[in-house]
Amino acid sequence: MTGIKGWLYILFLLFSLIFVGITHQGTMVGDYLFRTIGIPPWSEAATNHGLHYSVIFGIVMLIVSGNLTIMYFKQHYKKYVGRSVILFCIIFIYLYPILTEQLYYLVNVNKEGVKVVDFLEKDSDCMYGTQEDIVKIQCTIRLINYGGQNETIKIRPIFREYGNSQGIWSFIEVQPQEITLLPRSNIKYNIQFESKPDAKIVEFGASGNTNYFGVEFVKDGQKKEVFRR
Incomplete structure (x- = not known):
């Protein structure tokens, strides 16, 4: 049975995946969040070149959240936890742009202009x-x-x-x-x-x-x- 700590680790992992995921529009949620709080996502903000700060931050979050999730569930399920978490991350990143596009269709189905x-x-x-x-x-x-x-x-x-x-x-x-x-x-x-x-x-x-x-x-x-x- 998954405890509160386990669910928190899963939510942290999902947030990390959404943060670094590329939408169907070719944008990254992490870039949007950085700009929202006033931090440029690129070291060369005027041209969107140089070091991509939001990607670096997102990858660090993904590594930390992935390790926390794996270590927690290894205490309860001995086999294939690491492989399962990695496979989940790969599938999520692959399906993410499809999911975001379908969400936009759903939200805008009755809108126009x-x-x-x-x-x-x-x-x-x-x-x-x-x-x-x-x-x-x-x-x-x-x-x-x-x-x-x-x-x-x-x-x-x-x-x-x-x-x-x-x-x-x-x-x-x-x-x-x-x-x-x-x-x-x-x-x-x-x-x-x-x-x-x-x-x-x-x-x-x-x-x-x-x-x-x-x-x-x-x-x-x-x-x-x-x-x-």
Whole structure:
């Protein structure tokens, strides 16, 4: 029979797994908690590079909670306790993004508008090239509709450059495209965008590809930006 101490160790282990687990959005709960209490999760906070403090803290918690759980249950169950705890951790981390996505579907099933649409960085990238005074952009974007009905919405990619206020993305304005997202869907779309004409574009003449971008959603006067990095 599991005592109070045993349940506390199990809860500590579950919290540690949730802390370091990667959601379907590619985010980590530990990063969110660090930011909530005013601690940057990265040593280079402006660029999300360097030492990942929240991951280091989470791994330490996971090791401690795992060892406490194993040592406690070894007193009651002699065989396979260590293997069982390790196997549980592996299965939980593997299923965690699936569980978080299904939870979002459940919570938002009766909601609509920009609040139920989302952008995932996974499998998303953009290629761009300059043609005279415009930039043509071909994007592969993974979009989610958590709601239970079609959502016709305007979207456009958002590009940012670290510490470069004079880069091409600081002044070009990408024109939005309208797209209909199926209910409870997680689909990869190929969408072409263009910027508004601008004389500066001729001067810079940028071309290339990137997976460092976000997405702006607009519907019925409401706007939502998703840029997780």
